[in-house]
Amino acid sequence: METPGPRTGQSPDLDPTLVRSEFAPRTTYLNSASTGLLPARAVTAMHEGALSVAQGRPADMFADVEAARAAFARLVGVPVGRVAAGASVAVYSGLVAAALPEGAEVLTAEGDFSSTVNPFHVRADLKVRAVPLERLAESVRPGTDLVAVSVAQSADGRIADLDALRAAARAHGARVYLDASQATGWMDLGDHVATADFTASVAFKWLTCPRGVAFFVAPEEAEGFGGLRPLLAGWVAGERPWDSCYGPVEELAHSARRFDESPALLAYAGARHSLELIEDLGVAAIGAHDLALADRFRAGLAGLGHEPVPAPGSPVVAVPGLGARQPELSAAGIEVSDRAGNLRVAFHFYNTAADVDRLLAALSG
Structure with missing residues (x-):
């Protein structure tokens, strides 16, 4: 029976x-x-972190940032050195947009989430083209520089054909930027993130983290970080952050950490434990x-x-x-x-x- x-x-x-x-x-x-x-474990960690600050004995929540970064890297199957820690997909969409040459063509899906696509529209010197999601792969053409798309659409859950998109992008020499915000936490992303040029994801949805946590996957240093410039680099982006607090940062991190935003520490104190739960399950x-x-x-x-x-x-x-x-x-x-x-x-x-x-x-x- x-x-x-x-x-x-x-x-x-x-x-x-x-x-x-x-x-x-x-x-x-x-x-x-x-x-x-x-x-509950994330709520407890945030409460304890807040109390540590209120009581004048701030906990080392930067350790939580590194633990969360490592957990996200494991979840999406990339080396931790490719992962930057921040707070917003829009910030990382903006970094990708800023790395494109004048006149570059960016292919997007109609009605995609604004944080994914709007930074490309802000640059008036880019050619942004939108097509129905179902026609995205077939719409990659010679001269397409970048395809930017959400893995799963926010409005209705439709999923992009990532295998077809990857093949089309390779055939035409285009790069791929994925917003995985509606997929990380429930979807096996296999080698999609590993082989995409850039991936961003907030963590307050399916990864059950607090707001203020987002991750960005960039190419490795050996690949020149895909031409990205650390336009938002502050002291946390230094190879030795605590030696980079004053004046120009003399040595940027040799990993994607050079693209870190100054972290919302209490959010990351909770995120570490939320991501632990996702891994446990x-x-x-x-x-x-x-x-x-x-x-x-x-x-x-x-x-x-x-x-x-x-x-x-x-x-x-x-x-x-x-x-x-x-x-x-x-x-x-x-x-x-x-x-x-x-x-x-x-x-x-x-x-x-x-x-x-x-x-x-x-x-x-």
């Missing part, structure tokens, strides 16, 4: 006891594409769990006569025409988003089958 899975609806490979020990939301929270829930188990819940919701929507935006393999489900119901659902204790008229629902590892069924019941009323 087949052994049934956990009654909670969680994947058999996901440790439900560990999940329950870290999260106790007071709502049916289905909005991780906006903000992930903070685990495992991205493969998290992804399988998230996608199972999303598929359950899609099946339930079909029974209600609703058709979501096609986004196979995504834990984000966007339902056209239902976005206006977001306030009503929030008042009932179900947290979702209204994005471009769509009801956007995002399932993560702290969600259960019961959460899915509660939302479906509310939508059927």
Whole structure:
């Protein structure tokens, strides 16, 4: 006789006891594409860090930055020397934009997230071209210098065909910049980040970190960092930061740390432990769990006569025409988003089958 899975609806490979020990939301929270829930271990670490400052004995939270950087590197499969630590995807989009020559062509997806694409539009001397996401790879052409795209679209969860994009970029000599903000934490990025020229990701969504934490993956020093210039370099970007506090920084870090922003230390104090939890649970188990819940919701929507935006393999489900119901659902204790008229629902590892069924019941009323 087949052994049934956990009654909670969680994947058999996901440790439900560990999940329950870290999260106790007071709502049916289905909005991780906006903000992930903070685990208890991160809240405790931030509280202790804040107290250490209040009591005049500041903890060494720079150690937390390095631990978080190393954890992110492991999660996306790159050497830690390729990872910069900052606070915003837009900052790193701006660094990539600043590295392009005058007249360069940048290919983007229509309706992509502003932090991913707007810094390229700000430079009036660049040629920015937008095409439907489904046509991105086929739209790379001779003369395309860079393709900038989100791995998963914020508005509706659609996933870029990264294999096709990589092949097209190589064929035409274009570089690739990925925004993985809606993918890190649930998606096995395989060698996509390792082979992309540049990748940025915030960590306050699927990685369940506090706001103020973001990571950037750059080429290595041997590759000239892909032509990036450390335009924001302060003392933390020095090879020996504590010897770089005054005057020009004499020696920039020989790693991607030269692209660090001065870190929001309390946020990183929590991020270290959030990323530890993601590693403890495992991205493969998290992804399988998230996608199972999303598929359950899609099946339930079909029974209600609703058709979501096609986004196979995504834990984000966007339902056209239902976005206006977001306030009503929030008042009932179900947290979702209204994005471009769509009801956007995002399932993560702290969600259960019961959460899915509660939302479906509310939508059927």
